[in-house]
């Protein structure tokens with residue numbers, strides 16, 4: 001059976017790549033699944049080079065153990081650190097969604113499960129009048145939402161969950177990621193207040209780990225971190241795995 005998880009975030013920089021990498025390593029090493037990954041549109045590559053991780057597609061490939069070509073994992077890459085619609089227009093690139101569909105289906109066919117990372121959040125435009133939410137809907141993916149743990153997360157998380165629900169998209173749960181090492185009052189109180197207002201599960205609070213993806217990638221460590229801090233049973237049940 002084909003399985004897929006779309007990892008979306010409440011914002012850019014909240015930790016989608018970090019969580020996607022740990023999730024991919026977990027599924028591969030702890031569940032012995034053949035894991036595929038995709039970052040269909042990746043922006044902001046001008047500032048990055050191969051020696052300077054994280055480059056999302058490389059991180060996902062290494063963490064998952066996927067042997068797919070980087071051009072399939074990330075069919076569209078853009079130099080400007082902007083939403084795909086804007087970055088593509090600056091480079092005069094026309095995004096062909098049917099081509100992305102074909103690559104996606106091929107990756108699905110060749111793996112037990114595919115982890116797909118979005119960019120920014122659900123209302124980031126990919127092309128004219130077509131948003132990440134539309135891509136998730138088009139592919140029928142269940143979503144995992146990565147939110148920051150600290151101040152500002154209540155509004156962003158509730159908006160994201162509310163939007164996905166109005167679109168009829170299945171939500172696996174929310175992971176609160178301590179992306180900046182904060183231990184302030186907001187970080188201490190957010191899990192409880194959010195759980196009062198959310199009707200989807202909070203699957204875990206992910207700790208701050210400096211340079212987690214920058215050091216030579218230790219897949220075992222990523223997998224262990226994920227298993228330790230995320231309710232993986234609940235997640236796998238929601239995925240029928």
Ligand SMILES: Nc1ncnc2c1ncn2[C@@H]1O[C@H](COP(=O)(O)OP(=O)(O)O)[C@@H](O)[C@H]1O
Nearest residue numbers: 012013014015016017018178179207208209210
């Ligand atoms: N749990 C964490 N511990 C330490 N640093 C983190 C954590 N999550 C994210 N970061 C840092 O925050 C930045 C953005 O994270 P990333 O996973 O690339 O976010 P996104 O994919 O949502 O843009 C990166 O520099 C990353 O190292």
Ligand SMILES: [Mg+2]
Nearest residue numbers: 016017056117
């Ligand atoms: Mg990312």
